[in-house]
Amino acid sequence: MLQKATYSDLAGKTVFITGGGSGIGAALTEAFVLQGSKVAFVDIAEEPSRALVERLERETGRAPLFMPCDIRDVAALQAAIARAGEELGDIGVLLNNAANDQRHKPEDVTVEYWDDRMAINIRPMFFAIQAVVPQMKRLGGGSIVNFGSVSWMIPQGGMPAYTTAKSAVQGLTRGLARDYGPFRIRLNMLVPGWVMTERQLTLWVTPEGEAEIDRNQCIKDRVMPEDIADMALFLGSDASSKCTSQEFIVDGGWI
Numbered sequence: 001m002l003q004k005a006t007y008s009d010l011a012g013k014t015v016f017i018t019g020g021g022s023g024i025g026a027a028l029t030e031a032f033v034l035q036g037s038k039v040a041f042v043d044i045a046e047e048p049s050r051a052l053v054e055r056l057e058r059e060t061g062r063a064p065l066f067m068p069c070d071i072r073d074v075a076a077l078q079a080a081i082a083r084a085g086e087e088l089g090d091i092g093v094l095l096n097n098a099a100n101d102q103r104h105k106p107e108d109v110t111v112e113y114w115d116d117r118m119a120i121n122i123r124p125m126f127f128a129i130q131a132v133v134p135q136m137k138r139l140g141g142g143s144i145v146n147f148g149s150v151s152w153m154i155p156q157g158g159m160p161a162y163t164t165a166k167s168a169v170q171g172l173t174r175g176l177a178r179d180y181g182p183f184r185i186r187l188n189m190l191v192p193g194w195v196m197t198e199r200q201l202t203l204w205v206t207p208e209g210e211a212e213i214d215r216n217q218c219i220k221d222r223v224m225p226e227d228i229a230d231m232a233l234f235l236g237s238d239a240s241s242k243c244t245s246q247e248f249i250v251d252g253g254w255i
């Protein structure tokens with residue numbers, strides 16, 4: 001990956017990423033490893049996660065700590081955060097990235113399905129923050145980046161439980177930014193547009209989808225996972241030390 005910027009304060013910092021094994025998460029893991037951060041990540045997908053760890057160790061000599069974990073299991077998620085802190089040092093950056101954007105028709109949604117979408121897409125954000133805050137307080141501050149989505153802003157239909165959860169990221173971020181600001185713990189939203197991950201390319205990027213991108217984005221280049229990682233590096237580093245409670249959209253100007 002082309003290294004576009006170096007943030008010296010990120011070297012040696014412990015960074016915890018949810019869903020860091022594939023998609024945008026893999027680009028985040030790689031970008032922070034290249035900055036010299038000590039990266040720990042959880043993911044449910046073991047094969048791509050292990051392959052990523054092996055590749056990064058081969059290419060950089062630095063292996064991120066991968067912990068298999070279903071983030072719907074709050075106790076397991078919080079235990080992974082505790083372990084990362086013990087093994088790598090207190091966590092200074094938390095990237096709440098993992099989500100699942102499976103499409104669903106409103107009429108098909110059951111109570112169980114609704115609860116499951118919340119358990120993947122919003123609940124772990126709060127409980128990861130709850131677990132990481134004592135570590136950040138010990139460090140004298142920290143940066144928490146919660147991943148939103150333009151899907152509910154556009155607005156896009158066809159997945160009401162996902163869009164509901166993603167819109168809630170705003171309330172979660174802004175409320176907690178007030179609570180934790182006095183401890184120099186910053187919370188921001190990173191809002192990706194339509195990012196060309198393998199999953200998107202396989203499942204949703206049809207010729208019609210390509211035409212939609214050309215029509216709606218001001219910048220016609222495709223938004224890539226690395227573009228999102230660039231913003232995450234800025235938000236994770238002290239370069240953004242006075243930014244909190246904000247929304248940073250990386251969507252090529254989708255209008």
Ligand SMILES: NC(=O)c1ccc[n+]([C@@H]2O[C@H](COP(=O)([O-])OP(=O)(O)OC[C@H]3O[C@@H](n4cnc5c(N)ncnc54)[C@H](O)[C@@H]3O)[C@@H](O)[C@H]2O)c1
Nearest residue numbers: 019022023024043044045070071097098099147149194195
């Ligand atoms: N790709 C896009 O176009 C796009 C657009 C808007 C927002 N986003 C947001 O960006 C973030 C990353 O999206 P992505 O496209 O890389 O998604 P993705 O589905 O490609 O990857 C998500 C990662 O999270 C992991 N994961 C999913 N459920 C999990 C669980 N229960 N426990 C542990 N790990 C789990 C997956 O295995 C995967 O590695 C998400 O928050 C998503 O909502 C993405």
